[in-house]
Amino acid sequence: MSRVDFYQGSVKIRKDRFPPILSPVLTFKNSTRGSGQVDAMGIPFLAGTAEQHGNYDGWTPFSLGALAGLAFSTKNLRFQSTALPLPAHDPLRVAADIATLDAISGGRAEGGFGYGYCPRHFIVTGTERKGRTGRLMEGMEVIRQALSQDEFSFHGKHYNYENVRLRPRPIQKPYPPIWLLGGTSPLGAKRAGAAGFPFLSYGMTYDEIKNAKQIYYEAAEEAGVDKSQLGLGAELGVWVGRTKEEARGYLDAFINSHEWETFVSYGWLLDDRAGGTGPSFSDGNYVPGQPLPGPAQQWVDDQLFLTPGEAVEYMQSLVDLGITRMFSPAGNRGLIMRDVLPHFVPELKTA
Amino acid sequence: MRVGIYYGMDLGTGSSGNDMYQEIAEQVRIADERGVDSAWIGESHSMDGGCPSPQIMVPALGGVTEAIRLGPIKILPLDSQPMRISEDFAQIDIQLNGRLNFGSWEGGRPDDFRAYNQDFEQRQERFEEVLDFILLSWTNDAFAYVGDHVKFPGNAQAPANGKKWERAPFTAPFVPQWDVGEYVPPHLAVTPKPVQTPRPPAYVYGWNEDSIDFAARAGHSFIFSPLESGTRLRKKVGRYVRGLGSAGRSVGEVDVAIIRDVWVNEDSGVARSQAASVLEQAFRQAAADGSLAAAEGRSFSDGDLNFDALAQDRFMIGTPAEVVDSIKTLQADTGLNHIICRMPFPGVSHNQAMDFINAFERYVHPMLLA
Numbered sequence: 221m222s223r224v225d226f227y228q229g230s231v232k233i234r235k236d237r238f239p240p241i242l243s244p245v246l247t248f249k250n251s252t253r254g255s256g257q258v259d260a261m262g263i264p265f266l267a268g269t270a271e272q273h274g275n276y277d278g279w280t281p282f283s284l285g286a287l288a289g290l291a292f293s294t295k296n297l298r299f300q301s302t303a304l305p306l307p308a309h310d311p312l313r314v315a316a317d318i319a320t321l322d323a324i325s326g327g328r329a330e331g332g333f334g335y336g337y338c339p340r341h342f343i344v345t346g347t348e349r350k351g352r353t354g355r356l357m358e359g360m361e362v363i364r365q366a367l368s369q370d371e372f373s374f375h376g377k378h379y380n381y382e383n384v385r386l387r388p389r390p391i392q393k394p395y396p397p398i399w400l401l402g403g404t405s406p407l408g409a410k411r412a413g414a415a416g417f418p419f420l421s422y423g424m425t426y427d428e429i430k431n432a433k434q435i436y437y438e439a440a441e442e443a444g445v446d447k448s449q450l451g452l453g454a455e456l457g458v459w460v461g462r463t464k465e466e467a468r469g470y471l472d473a474f475i476n477s478h479e480w481e482t483f484v485s486y487g488w489l490l491d492d493r494a495g496g497t498g499p500s501f502s503d504g505n506y507v508p509g510q511p512l513p514g515p516a517q518q519w520v521d522d523q524l525f526l527t528p529g530e531a532v533e534y535m536q537s538l539v540d541l542g543i544t545r546m547f548s549p550a551g552n553r554g555l556i557m558r559d560v561l562p563h564f565v566p567e568l569k570t571a
Numbered sequence: 572m573r574v575g576i577y578y579g580m581d582l583g584t585g586s587s588g589n590d591m592y593q594e595i596a597e598q599v600r601i602a603d604e605r606g607v608d609s610a611w612i613g614e615s616h617s618m619d620g621g622c623p624s625p626q627i628m629v630p631a632l633g634g635v636t637e638a639i640r641l642g643p644i645k646i647l648p649l650d651s652q653p654m655r656i657s658e659d660f661a662q663i664d665i666q667l668n669g670r671l672n673f674g675s676w677e678g679g680r681p682d683d684f685r686a687y688n689q690d691f692e693q694r695q696e697r698f699e700e701v702l703d704f705i706l707l708s709w710t711n712d713a714f715a716y717v718g719d720h721v722k723f724p725g726n727a728q729a730p731a732n733g734k735k736w737e738r739a740p741f742t743a744p745f746v747p748q749w750d751v752g753e754y755v756p757p758h759l760a761v762t763p764k765p766v767q768t769p770r771p772p773a774y775v776y777g778w779n780e781d782s783i784d785f786a787a788r789a790g791h792s793f794i795f796s797p798l799e800s801g802t803r804l805r806k807k808v809g810r811y812v813r814g815l816g817s818a819g820r821s822v823g824e825v826d827v828a829i830i831r832d833v834w835v836n837e838d839s840g841v842a843r844s845q846a847a848s849v850l851e852q853a854f855r856q857a858a859a860d861g862s863l864a865a866a867e868g869r870s871f872s873d874g875d876l877n878f879d880a881l882a883q884d885r886f887m888i889g890t891p892a893e894v895v896d897s898i899k900t901l902q903a904d905t906g907l908n909h910i911i912c913r914m915p916f917p918g919v920s921h922n923q924a925m926d927f928i929n930a931f932e933r934y935v936h937p938m939l940l941a
Contacts, residue, residue: 233662233665233666233763234763235763244665244763244766245665245668245766248665248666252634273658274724274759274760274761274762275748275762276747276748276760276762277762278762278763278764280662281658281659281661281662281762281763282626282655282658282659282662282663284627285626285627285630285659285662285663285666286630286662286666288626288627288628288630288631288634289630289631289633289634289666290634291627291631291634292593292596292631292632292634292635293634293635309652309655310650310651310652310655310687312686312687313624313649313650313655313687316616316623316624317624317626317627319623319624320622320623320624320627320628321624321627321631323588323589323592324589324592324593324596324627324628324631325631326589326593327589339753339755340748340755340759342725343724343725343726343755343759344654344723344724344725344755344759344761345652345654345655345725346652346654346722346723346724346725347652347725348725380688381686381688382685382686383686384617384686385616385617386617386623387615387616387617387618387619387620387621387623388588388619388620388621388622389588389619391588391589484749485748485749487753500749500750501747501749501750502747502749502750
């Protein structure tokens with residue numbers, strides 16, 4: 221039996237375009253109510269929220285603020301922005317948000333940062349998409365220093381700060397965990413390892429995760445970073461049902477109600493590698509089995525449709541690989557909570 | 572008469588940093604239950620027990636309250652990306668289901684500006700432009716703003732109308748976002764929009780006459796600082812009210828909000844003994860960092876900073892009847908319609924703060940409404 225940290229809670233604000241149509245107030249209330257129920261289980265699950273900027277549906281532009289709505293009303297959930305597009309932000313401002321959230325929540329805040337992908341995210345905040353990798357890694361270093369040093373100065377290629385004292389000090393020592401999230405390539409693992417940040421992969425197969433692990437630790441070893449902060453996590457791409465067909469049905473429903481919009485409207489998995497071309501809402505809703513442009517279809521093809529027993533076996537193989545943090549499998553939630561997660565979260569058996 | 576409580580977040584820490592924030596949450600929750608109208612959080616940097624992100628604290632308080640209006644009292648225009656302030660507080664108004672009061676000011680501590688690489692000397696014009704942008708972003712769909720301190724979006728061109736901003740021109744046919752590919756138009760909307768229509772109320776905080784004149788011209792409510800003496804305060808409020816009139820506005824459009832150091836106990840002596848040392852310390856701190864001299868327009872000697880000297884023309888401390896009398900006198904002199912009690916917290920204990928909230932709502936607030 222293993223101990224793994226799972227993402228279970230989430231907070232969302234958006235104008236939900238799919239029936240039943242919900243106002244942003246209701247999407248927020250519903251998601252916080254659900255996360256409150258997760259918190260009541262008494263287990264330090266992770267609550268996260270994605271962040272978008274300048275989109276028509278008003279999707280949560282302030283992930284840490286959304287999570288802060290749970291800070292005083294919960295006791296166990298840990299809060300992480302999943303992911304905050306750091307190159308579009310002032311890192312000192314983000315560090316102040318994390319420090320404040322950590323202080324008021326009793327040490328339950330984490331940073332979770334990504335490169336950002338949607339051109340709109342950058343233009344709306346007056347930043348540039350070009351150079352985002354350099355700004356991400358430098359910004360994470362600014363945040364690490366702001367959170368861990370009594371006073372710090374930083375002079376980099378993109379950011380400069382002089383004699384800054386961030387208060388309040390975070391409760392977690394030496395500083396709240398700062399994850400590089402959503403890496404879809406080994407290069408992300410290499411950057412995270414070389415800088416000494418924990419790394420969570422997104423959309424990687426078992427073999428790709430295994431390869432990324434080796435690259436990650438080799439880069440960390442070569443750079444001589446503080447090993448206490450290293451760690452690996454994975455977004456699973458696992459769908460659980462009583463049968464494979466049932467599990468596949470959950471993916472189709474998810475694409476219809478959520479991910480289709482993420483593809484065609486935000487450009488997720490399209491703008492990077494398909495040149496901004498692809499399907500449109502104007503062409504109609506997603507039809508199960510409909511072919512998608514390259515990277516998005518690859519993501520669909522890489523999803524795994526498993527029974528509970530198969531899911532436990534696959535997830536255990538990742539644990540054996542050294543993965544200590546996972547997105548929860550999706551699909552039949554009752555089966556997952558009863559037959560899958562207790563294998564990795566012992567307290568669930570008595571919760 | 573509306574009643575609020577204010578946590579400056581600049582009086583140091585309690586016995587334990589985290590307990591202090593939890594205690595503030597509990598006090599605001601009780602204030603919400605008892606009927607206090609508003610609770611306000613200060614923004615302070617580089618200070619133990621402080622709060623550099625009201626953007627985090629305010630929604631956190633929203634999670635444990637139902638009706639009380641919440642807000643930052645003095646958001647600083649430090650963010651290099653002012654649209655982040657727009658986004659943050661629009662989202663927070665959604666989280667609060669329309670209970671946000673938005674307070675901001677030009678700033679007063681050079682160190683805060685230095686840390687964020689902003690020019691302290693340009694703070695007033697930056698503040699006015701940033702607030703102008705924020706309020707426009709909450710009430711307009713796609714638009715562009717090109718000023719001296721704000722450019723939105725990043726690819727915006729200076730408007731052809733000679734103003735700082737313009738709405739997106741309508742060009743047929745309308746093309747939805749999902750059909751424009753990677754192209755990002757030079758007019759964008761800040762999303763989501765706040766719940767309150769047309770937008771959350773804007774308050775300007777401080778003592779600066781330029782800010783008072785700006786707020787009057789623009790029709791923003793004003794929150795007067797607790798640092799100023801009653802005599803000086805009355806003159807400042809008079810200036811604000813005259814400014815409103817000159818701009819063709821009515822005082823009925825705005826909140827004339829005044830922060831005072833208010834403390835109530837059934838025993839006047841107990842009230843003084845509970846609040847005296849922490850208030851004296853707070854004013855000594857304000858004298859040391861220059862804000863007291865800036866607010867009062869004069870320097871203070873050590874003798875000016877003892878409790879009795881300060882209390883003569885500033886504090887409202889005593890029995891409920893005495894405090895009601897002080898507030899009503901100030902109301903008659905100024906047109907005050909929103910009294911905000913600065914909490915001397917964490918200088919007083921959590922239990923004393925809870926007793927104050929209970930006593931104020933039981934004995935004072937009803938008399939102010941009578």
